[in-house]
Amino acid sequence: MSDAAQTAPWATRARPHEGRVAVVTGAARGIGLEIALRLARDGARLALADADAQGLAASAQAVRELGVDVITEAGDLAQESVANTLIASALAAFGRIDILVNNAGGGVILPFLEHTAQTLKQTIDRNLWTVIWCCRAALPPMKQQRYGRIVILGADSVMSGLWDHAAYNAAKGGAHGLTTGLAREFARDGITVNTVAPCAVSTPQLVEMNTKDPALVDRFVSIIPMGRAAEMAEVASMVSYVASTEASFVTGQVISVNGGSTMP
Template identity: 40%
Template sequence: MDEPLKGQVAVVTGGARGIGRGIALTLARAGADVLLADLLDEALAQTAKEVQELGRRVLTCKVDVTQTAQIDGMIARAISELGGLDILVNCAGVISIHPVAELSERDWDFVMDVNAKGTFLGCKAALPHFLMQKRGRIINVASIAGKEGFPNLAHYSASKFAVVGFTNALAKEVAREGITVNAICPGIVRTYMWDRLSDEWKNEGESVEQSWQRHQLALIPQGRAQTPEDMGRLALFFATMDNVTGQSVNVDGGFTFH
């Protein structure tokens, strides 16, 4: 089996379920050992078991990505216990649904702290190691909501626009240091977040499942949702390409074009 990442170490925040899990498993199948970081104990243990069954070394780490000390400790554990760090995937994210007129400062801060600040802290913690070894791959998970606004998700869109801009700026800072920085912009993926949105946006008398199916058909030109595994394939592409950096690439079935 082709293992382009054999001998490499990846850290994946938000790695317990959904897109983070899909990325972690894809990187593991490609040969990488993985540190999975999340706050969800049961899901974290299950995904770690799946990584282990692929024959890879795996660590789990309970991490609040808004806390500098916890992020620093996560990176230090990967380096000391897995022997290095080659790939950082910042995937931890949260969402809430409110029109701006009803959006609390607390909700704004929570979404911005996890999605934008968490990405910044992860990158900042990994950069000294990447700069020292003159090589590294940073993959941030943004969203198509980081390129186009959606009603009742202004704060979420703001956080993901921030990730897209931060990704491009950081890529230019470290472009001559052997470090690439790119972002994945998922479209409509059946995760916990989209179940919440399907529930919020269902029509009268419509079930969550019916709402989900309607949104797939209405919003996606291909008529089908994307998967966590789709995001994993793009992450693997970014992890193995030396000359692709500063990009924020949509995986959305044709939903957006920029």
């Protein structure tokens, strides 16, 4: 039996991220907030980021109410300087970064020929450049401490080819590709890199969309064998797992949380 197996910390720890520091992007609402709250309950101290300063402040307050230390950084993470400032602020506040959850995103979902140059750029910026810059900023301190967990929020639609998602899938597919490249490059530095790829998720945005265009939402959900969208907590649960020491031998994977909408 290996030393790792003999000393498996998850065998005795109820809070798997106790003593860890996690950075969560896109944390002002929806899945990002749910992930932040899950990691906080699991023991992590948090640095939260989002372009929505008001929503970010509300998220931070929700985390503080759990008795967890938290800092925030508002700004556009598609800009390298903002990503660098986020990581520098987390290091200054906590002295280390153990977990980076690249959740910032949100595409403009349109038939491909209805996109404009602006909406295409917006989709790539939000879903790929945010990930690239945050990873580049977080990897050096993770490499120095020889420990890190990077989790990217991808998209099951990359594999299912969902209607109206071509541009979004181009960005998320790039993030999926970044996952495997980084996982191999940093595998011997104690750093794992994985993507959690949900299908349609019951976020406030999806609920709002359902009131405006229920036929469109039904179309997206129709390919899911379970017949429903994922709950945000179901996505956050997988993120917490792959961000833990328990997942120490899981890297370079795109893990679907999709109710069976794509299967190998």
